Amino acid sequence: MRLLTLISLLLLSLLAQATVYKWVDKDGKVHYSDEPHPNAEIVELKEKTLNQITLPLVSADSNDSQVIEQIKYQVVITSPAEEETVRDNNGDFQVTATVTPEIKSQYLMALKLDGKTIGQPQIGGTFKLSNIDRGEHTIVVDAMTQNGKVFASSSPRKIFLHQAAMTPAPKKQPRSN
Known part of the structure; x- marks a missing residue:
């Protein structure tokens, strides 16, 4: 059974190779088809018709640092806004920053909260x-090369984190006369 399936697949693949026909219509347009038409000629296709593109190798060496130093980059904190009040009882919030103009090579970003670096530098803002x-709180985001050299920093951004009181205020007791 397997042998019969294998043979039928081989025969089917031989039949699947279609002939390509080329012809020009009365308006001068060139057409291609797998069905023969009047005045059509057979197009011979090369066996190895492949599109091959070779890209130059990109290496993460000191050239990236030199290119980055030549361009004036700017880090902008997009969220939260300047002097925004963030309301979260757990003290959780998100900071988003971007670098312009766009950098083709990989770079790291680090967050400073009140002058102290929070966590490890990361890819992405x-x-x-x-x-x-x-x-x-004051937030600053630094953009740096892979070896840790800062090439751009955001302007300091002041925000306010508001947390509701965890314990309710004591109720006033009515006075008795």
Whole structure:
């Protein structure tokens, strides 16, 4: 049974090779088809018709750092807005930043909250913060090369984190006379 299936697949693949016909219509348009038409000629296709593109090798060497230093990049914090009040009882919020103009090579971004680096530098500009104390905070995002050299920083962004009181205020007791 397997042998019969194999033979039928081989024969089917030989029949699947179609002939390509080319002809020009009365308006001068060139047409191609797998069905013969009057005044059509057979097109011989080369066996190895492949589109091959060779890309130059990209290496992460010091040239990337030199190219980055030549261009004036800008880091912009897109969220939260300047002097925005973030309301979260758990102290969780997200910071988003972008680098312009767009950089083709990989780079890292680091978040500083009140002058202290939070976490490790990462690829991408979305930072999720959790368990941050309430109050006023200053955020700065740095863009850096793979070897840790900062090539652009955002302007400091002031935000306010608001957390509702965990314990309710004591109720006033009525006075008795």
